[in-house]
Amino acid sequence: MIDWIIAQQGIVSLALVLLMVCEHFFTLKIGASLTYKLWALIPGCLIVNNLPMSLISMPANSFARYVVGVKPPLNTITFETWFTVWATGVSVITAYVLVHHMVIWASISKRRAINTNAYYSTKADTPMLFGFVSPKVLIPFSFKSTFSIQQQALVLEHENVHRKHYDHLWNTLALATVTLFWFNPLVWLALKSFRINQEIACDHTVMKGKTDNEKLTYAKALVQCAEHCSNALYATRGLYPTFGEKRTMIKRLNAIKQPMRNNKVLAAGVLSIAAMLTINTALANAPVAVTKPEAKINQASPVKRVPPIYPEKAAEQNIEGFVVLSFDITETGATDNVKVVNSVPAGVFDKSAKVALKQWEYKPRIQGGQRMRQTGLLVQLDYQLGASLDTASVEKNASPEVERIIIPPNQGK
DSSP: HHHHHHHHHHHHHHHHHHHHHHHIIHHHHHOOOHHHHHHHHHHHHHHOOOTTGSSSOOEGGSSSSOOTTTTTOHHHHHHHHHHHHHHHHHHHHHHHHHHHHHHHHEEEEEETTTSSOOOOETOOOOOOOEEESSSSEEEEETTHHHHHHHHHHHHHHHHHHHHHHHHHHHHHHHHHHHHHHOOOOHHHHHHHHHHHHHHHHHHHHHHTTTTTHHHHHHHHHHHHHHHHOOGGGGGGTTOOOBBBBBGGGHHHHHHHHSSOOOOOHOOOOOOOHHHHHHHHHHHSSOOOOOOOTTTOOOOOEEEEEOOOOOHHHHHHHTTOOOEEEEEEEOOTTTTEEEEEHHHHHHHTTTHHHHHHHTTOOOEEETTTTTTEEEEEEEEEEOOOOSSSSOOOEEEEESSSSEEEEOOOTTOOO
């Protein structure tokens, strides 16, 4: 899990930076609707970065040749420590969300407010859309005394636009992303930008076709909400967007005051960058075919090697030889499809070589957050009576396409 989480950070961070730049500098220039829709880039990149590439067998000639004894696997204790820290953060955030959800749910009145499609709530200081699946519009008990009839209609229209935009689902996805990548400070900064884009896009929809007087009335409603917004409400702004959140107020008022320019050239440029980012992510995870015959292969890190046993009869008869085996490495690191490609003398060392290789284990290759199956790897086991009895050794001047291991007599007994 930790390997997968780490593998996502590059593309997620790059996409978040791009979207925050768009929110800060280009919202009024390329349009509120487009800027908000660009946030779909995050789930899009995550999907592309995690396509089921493990279904595709990667040819061994796409790897460089490895040397026995290279970097060992990740220390188990270190892995468990990082996983514990990450899981603790996820648990704390999840518990926080559930507690606030239950508190707000318990505060909702059983009946709708008169002449509205909203419900009163003691926890709602300003109007808000509450819920992840079947959202409800919540309003404070002071709603009708605080706003004029015209303001009430505009505020409720705003919340209903949130529902039409399926913002409750997008908010759920955003919250899940923050929970999963809580240790990345960019996701918390991006959550604020996402909320700003969401509110401005909603305001823009509400203000379409409205008169200047209605826009002024709407702006006054925003200010009134901000004045009644308590500090306690800030604790829930990451869960449910509220109509009068103070920190986004200035940008929303400016967006109402200044008309959207919809610069088509700039919009096309931003969309091109987003498209290239997604395409490059897909290409980065695609298997790379190497056609040059001199290409080196087999960059698989061994975790466990069981030395072959030198056949007793071959040793007694002073028979030497070798066996070339082809094999695959599965997604779990086990060997598979072990086959004899060539052996000299034929059949003498085949069984010994196959029995040993089937017990070997490798560190799985991970690309794009997915474990990859490696196919068509080659290894040559040399059975030499004069070799050292200490350990099996690797022939350094072997063919770049075949790892050559020398097996001394009595090795493995």
